[in-house]
Amino acid sequence: MKTILIVEDEKILREAYKKILAQEGYHVVDAPDGQRALKLLDDETPDLILLDMLMPHMDGLEFLEHADLQSNHPGTKVIAFSNLSNQQGLNAMMEKGATMQLLKSSLSPRQLAAIVRDMTGDGQPAAA
């Protein structure tokens, strides 16, 4: 089972994504900010991280800088997943190792699930 890490400070969204992706058959772990997410990485090696950009304590960019996924979790992909129209900030995250950037508001649950499946290399969805 593939593991997805959701880093999102907005609980309502975090819960929605957890619910969607869990139904899609993924092992989902989540964290409300960068610091908690870093700790989770001690125990988990997610296949994909949905990483929000603007968060308290530690934002997405700082998380990427500290996590050093290239060294510690080379197989982990990252979607810079933001609702902030800050192109510069998104570009910076791409430079720090994010695989793709997505605007949260642009995706319906099925569209998100389809993208995650593409990213994790799973051909079939777990649920219809």
Added chain:
Amino acid sequence: MATSRSGTKTMAQRDSVQDALAKTAALVVVMRGEEGVVDYVSPGMHRVLGRRDVDGLPMRKAFPELNGQGWFECVEEMYASGKSADGGGIVVSFIVGGKPAREALYTFSLEPCLDDDGNIGGVTAVGIRVNNQYLMHQRSAEEQERYHAFMQNSNIGIWRFELDAPIPTGLPVEEQVRLTFERAYLAEANDAMASMYGYETAAPIIGARLGDLMIQDDPKNIGYLTAFVDAGYRLTGVDSHEKDYEGNDKYFRNSLVGVIKDGRIVRAWGTQQDITEQYLAVQAMRKSEERLELALKASHLGTWEWNLASNELTWSDELRQLYGLNADDEVSYETFINLLHPDCRDELQANFQHSLETGDSYEVEHKIVWSNGEVHWILGRGRAILVDGKPVRMLGTGMNIDDRKRAELQLRESEARFRSMADNAPVLIWESDAKARCTYLNQPWLQFTGRSLKSSLGNGWTDDIHPDDRPLAGRAYRDASRNHEPFCVEFRVKNRDGAYRLLLDKGEPRFSSDGEFLGYIGSCIDIQDIRESQKLKSMNTTLKTQRTQLLALNRSKDEFISLASHQLRTPATGVKQYIGMLLEGYSGDLTEDQTELLRIAYESNERQLQIIDDLLKVAHIDAGKVELKMQPTDLAGLIQDVIKEQRDTFRKRRQRVIFKPEQPAVMVCADAPRIRMVIENLVDNAGKYSPEGRDVTIAIEAGKDDVVIGITDQGVGIAEADIGKLFQKFSRVNNPLSTLVGGTGIGLYWAKKIIDMHHGSIGVTSQLHKGSTFTIRLPKGDQ
């Protein structure tokens, strides 16, 4: 008639008297008329004179031998007074012919001939022969006293020298002179004469030897006595050099007459005037003249004189030197003219001519050319002397003025250099005199004001100063000139176009080499532009500050918008995810009604998200945050992709999109994603604002430099009045479909901004209810 009778009687009486006198040895002379014309001379008189042709002559011509003996004076006095002379007689001396000639003394009595009215008509003179002894007897003691009284009261020195022994007049002149010094002694002298020798009275010098009184070796004295002998022992106005009591030099003017007896001189009478002071004055003057002559030589001043009657031109040695001539070179008017520089001949000759006609003096500076070719400057002055209006002589001077001319030339060159420099200087230059009157303005000044030099000099130039600035400019000048200090002032001056320009005027005091204040020299520069640029600079600084503030504000706004959009998007995204999960079956099946209601909620939420996106897009582009990423872009392919993407939407509305490009690929250099969004927007609008079933046609045409895309619909069209506001921010145009379509009024605004950033253009032509064509023109750019 009575007069006539009495006249006849008088003449008869005279004739009888004459008849009687003719027979006497007495000398009788009758003169008539005021000039004393000789009317009658007795035979005795003829004998004494040795001639008879004296009748009808005026007495002075008739009897020249009586000249100087007081005879004529007595006659003239009688004519004047009409009375007999006091003293009765006058003694005169005649030299009577024969061998040897002898002196004959006669005493004359004079009587007036009166007519009946008592007026004098003539004089009768009767002379009786006297000898010396007789003469002595005749003179009464009273007459002697009168003589002495006259002598003593006279201011003129009167003297009589006697000789120890008479000197023969036949001796050689030199011997006579020597013997005179040896034998003569002063027998008689008045006090006036004594005082000339430093004595109070005559007594101490009576008996003095002539040799003691006169300096024997002095050539002047020898000449004096020689002249006395040569002139027949009678001299007037001869000067002698003598010594006074204290040995001081004395100069006297003498008149003397010698008494000759038997061919020997026995005594001499004379008078003398002390002319020492005059003599010394003359000497001093001569010295002064000598000094003047020296001065003339030193000052290179030469003189000339031209005798017009003889055409004789005389040049001084100095003048010859000035003209490069030798002392023995001949000079003539022609020589002179030839020496003149050709440039100066006419002027000088004109001056000569004028002076010759009027006697006016002239002064001309002219050039001359020496025979060796050297050119010199001469200051020529001259004047013609006219007699009865005719020129007889011309006098003049010439002075070398090479040095002065050289200095003048240097000054002129210096002046010319200054003028040339000043006229080419990029500043306005002026000069004033000590009375604050403008004396010079350079060409740039005149060009600046467009005023003539003549009307600018003096105070004329101040007319161009701005009336408000005149007191300020005037005060600056006056305050500075009081202490002869430099000044600097700004004022406005009207230029030739009538515009006032601000000038910075700097004045420096001018002084002569003696330190005398001469006025000011100053320069003005036009600082209008500088001052304006300073103002601009200041405004620029303000603007920069404002810009910084605005940028900060804008940043705050961007941050706010960015944050707000995030904050707005998050809940809407939450709605989208949860309704999405319901609609997409994550929570099991829904009824048809439930699905429809959730779909409306979902669409509404989508629209809210779209508005948020549009707002963000505008905020970004207005903030200049949009940076184009230009890349070769196939517009035809891009349009195909858009059509493909929107195919379902069009199909739902039963609309076709017709696109048949002539070329498979039309390349431009553009930001592909953003151009794609523009085309998406226009294609979407074309569909949305057209009724169902109406086709949309897209055309693309590649020109040489640009590409034009036309998107034509058969929709509701746009009223002409609305076309202008179509591309404005937040503008909505009312039409039958607008309410249904919705929209934020941002799409076309953003599209225009993007096309503008590509240096292209976007426009629309439309007919209400028939349709519209939106046209995009994009430059091809470097691909």
